[in-house]
Amino acid sequence: MSNKLIALFFSTLMLVSIGLSAAELKIGYVQVDKILKEAPQTAASGKKLEREFSPRSLELDKLQNNIRALEASLDKEALVLSATERRKKERAVSNLKVEFGRKQRELREDINLRKNEELSGLQDRINKAVQKVAKTEHYDLVVYGGVAYASHKIDLTDKVLTLLGKK
Numbered sequence: 001m002s003n004k005l006i007a008l009f010f011s012t013l014m015l016v017s018i019g020l021s022a023a024e025l026k027i028g029y030v031q032v033d034k035i036l037k038e039a040p041q042t043a044a045s046g047k048k049l050e051r052e053f054s055p056r057s058l059e060l061d062k063l064q065n066n067i068r069a070l071e072a073s074l075d076k077e078a079l080v081l082s083a084t085e086r087r088k089k090e091r092a093v094s095n096l097k098v099e100f101g102r103k104q105r106e107l108r109e110d111i112n113l114r115k116n117e118e119l120s121g122l123q124d125r126i127n128k129a130v131q132k133v134a135k136t137e138h139y140d141l142v143v144y145g146g147v148a149y150a151s152h153k154i155d156l157t158d159k160v161l162t163l164l165g166k167k
Helices: 002-023 032-038 040-077 083-136 157-164
Strands: 027-029 141-143
Touching: 032 040, 032 083, 032 157, 040 083, 083 141, 083 157
Parallel strands: 027 141
Antiparallel strands: none
């Protein structure tokens, strides 16, 4: 019986010490979605991707205009073309449409890959900025989204944005 009493005593002592430690915790909160929208690196990344992929996008626009022009030409000439010549032009248009679809898919996939790469780099910078703010201001715990409620007193988002160069 005395072993159970000693175990209960130490359990109670441990819970009390954990409770006291928890009361001394300094906790902060960061709104990652706000940082991703407002960080200057986000806009710079978007411009970088636009410059990188605009030549391919323009090429797709030209190809699409070419397809439309060939379809219009085919509609106009449909009555004067022989059946063989009409099928030949229809096949050419169909092949261009397939090529257009393939190039469009490839462009989308490449853009998504690059966006993910850029986002990963930005997330690393955000994490470093959060850690720097937390260490500088002696926070014990900083949480990201997924929080039901966070007081404005513990919101570190603007401080992180300042560190990232927004303000």
